[in-house]
Amino acid sequence: MDQTTTPISSHQPIGVFDSGIGGLTVVAELRRRLPHEAIFYIGDTARVPYGNKSQATIERYSVEISELLLTRGAKMIVVACNTASSQALPQLEHLLPVPVTGVILPGAKAAVARTKNGHIGVIGTRATVRSGAYEKAIHALAPEVRVTSKACPMLVPTIEEGWLQSSITDAIIAEYLGDLTESGIDTLVLGCTHYPLLKKALARYLGPDIRLVDSGENCAIAVGELLETHRLSAPKEAQGSLQVALTDPADVFLTVAEEALGLSVGEIHTAQVQK
Amino acid sequence: MDQTTTPISSHQPIGVFDSGIGGLTVVAELRRRLPHEAIFYIGDTARVPYGNKSQATIERYSVEISELLLTRGAKMIVVACNTASSQALPQLEHLLPVPVTGVILPGAKAAVARTKNGHIGVIGTRATVRSGAYEKAIHALAPEVRVTSKACPMLVPTIEEGWLQSSITDAIIAEYLGDLTESGIDTLVLGCTHYPLLKKALARYLGPDIRLVDSGENCAIAVGELLETHRLSAPKEAQGSLQVALTDPADVFLTVAEEALGLSVGEIHTAQVQK
Numbered sequence A, B: 001m002d003q004t005t006t007p008i009s010s011h012q013p014i015g016v017f018d019s020g021i022g023g024l025t026v027v028a029e030l031r032r033r034l035p036h037e038a039i040f041y042i043g044d045t046a047r048v049p050y051g052n053k054s055q056a057t058i059e060r061y062s063v064e065i066s067e068l069l070l071t072r073g074a075k076m077i078v079v080a081c082n083t084a085s086s087q088a089l090p091q092l093e094h095l096l097p098v099p100v101t102g103v104i105l106p107g108a109k110a111a112v113a114r115t116k117n118g119h120i121g122v123i124g125t126r127a128t129v130r131s132g133a134y135e136k137a138i139h140a141l142a143p144e145v146r147v148t149s150k151a152c153p154m155l156v157p158t159i160e161e162g163w164l165q166s167s168i169t170d171a172i173i174a175e176y177l178g179d180l181t182e183s184g185i186d187t188l189v190l191g192c193t194h195y196p197l198l199k200k201a202l203a204r205y206l207g208p209d210i211r212l213v214d215s216g217e218n219c220a221i222a223v224g225e226l227l228e229t230h231r232l233s234a235p236k237e238a239q240g241s242l243q244v245a246l247t248d249p250a251d252v253f254l255t256v257a258e259e260a261l262g263l264s265v266g267e268i269h270t271a272q273v274q275k
Helices: A024-033 A055-071 A082-095 A104-114 A126-131 A133-141 A155-160 A167-182 A195-206 A215-229 A253-261 B024-033 B055-071 B082-095 B104-114 B126-131 B133-141 B155-160 B167-182 B195-206 B215-229 B253-261
Strands: A014-018 A038-043 A076-079 A119-124 A146-151 A187-190 A211-214 A241-246 A268-270 B014-018 B038-043 B076-079 B119-124 B146-151 B187-190 B211-214 B241-246 B268-270
Touching: A014 A024, A014 A055, A024 A038, A024 A195, A024 A215, A024 A241, A024 A253, A038 A055, A055 A076, A055 A082, A076 A082, A076 A215, A082 A104, A082 A126, A082 A133, A104 A119, A104 A133, A104 A187, A104 A211, A104 A215, A119 A126, A119 A133, A119 A167, A126 A133, A126 A146, A133 A146, A146 A167, A155 A167, A155 A195, A155 A253, A155 B155, A167 A195, A167 B167, A187 A195, A187 A215, A195 A211, A195 A253, A211 A215, B014 B024, B014 B055, B024 B038, B024 B195, B024 B215, B024 B241, B024 B253, B038 B055, B055 B076, B055 B082, B076 B082, B076 B215, B082 B104, B082 B126, B082 B133, B104 B119, B104 B133, B104 B187, B104 B211, B104 B215, B119 B126, B119 B133, B119 B167, B126 B133, B126 B146, B133 B146, B146 B167, B155 B167, B155 B195, B155 B253, B167 B195, B187 B195, B187 B215, B195 B211, B195 B253, B211 B215
Parallel strands: A014 A038, A014 A076, A038 A241, A119 A146, A119 A187, A187 A211, A241 A268, B014 B038, B014 B076, B038 B241, B119 B146, B119 B187, B187 B211, B241 B268
Antiparallel strands: none
């Protein structure tokens, strides 16, 4: 890739992508923690969801979107998508001329640091849970920790419908998390970038004894550290910004996410991908 | 297309497609009503959902899948997908050398025939409701009929999760249909091929005064009539059959659909499409 010939500057934006709009929860954390950074976000809404695609397809999509971010001058790539993080990160790290981080390792690290009884729960989409990506990452860090995972396929549609505070949502959460809380976990990883939008409802169900680990929040912390390591942090006088591009027009969920996250995405650009 | 050179025979299969597995509700009706017919079904699970794609993309996908069905000898094409029916039917009718039917016109006809007070409700995905396809079809038949539509984006995930009989499902149905039933409809069109799997729960909520119109059921009736018209009905001594091909491996919803529909799909084949 010819981007390698250009030296990377700290003034360049952080490139962030997700298969859709859920990655904006990571963007909200990045904006909060790194207010001087410019962020360029691409949501691959034309091809969402990635979860039911093959690994080769997910790699191809992830490389294609990352290259679009590089043409926008991205100084690093943040994979704000659990599926792409679990399937395409090695490929991206191999191919891209800039630092890359996903959401899984930061979430796994935070969970291992927080658990006291050594039993961590993970919730995510069916694809993420099937991939076993969090188990692998947690066990690579702490082989003795017990991990209990649960796929919660109804949570993303619930969030996208905007039912963030609803008795129906509470009932869905209870249905999914009943067995998990009974199994004795003391830490629960939100293994999907949509889920932080349900943090209040989840915390209300879980009570004070189970700690929530927000992968997006921990990803944002990891981005800050990575920028420091590579001396790529934006100068303190820089004014941060956010640009959002989607590969297909936004649906109503963008409004839900903007409101719930207090995020102003401004004018939405369009990015072209092969469909 | 070179299929035009081969005369169509009544022994050939009916080709049926959907963006995913929901179209199997139409297949179940076809099997019940036309037991002598061979059916070849393709679910484009690699590219589901179609609802958020542009019309040009949906047309391209629909033509591609229809051509796959023609290479399997399809004597007619059934578009068992509301999105493809609303977006690609004219294009398919123009291009394909065999009769084509969708789900929308049969559903609209049945609703117009059944309403007594002239007020019809339509439920569907956000894409189907946004397209206004049922309103247009109903108003083309009966301009004086009032149509009230409601997008119910949570119903497909609920069905795909297998929650066909659950207090959560009842609460979701009540949330969506409350305004619709209060508006005074006497007929409700199930404008999504998944929805017949919730017929019992929907009927329980609606009570005896609101009649359900199952587009899939009416599509199957239309297919029977179209075969008669074109003298393409399978001979009465023929033993019907069903073959199912998917463009990506099946997920758990296939098991849900098989069980709920009492449908035996046998070995699942794979159909290749460009992703």
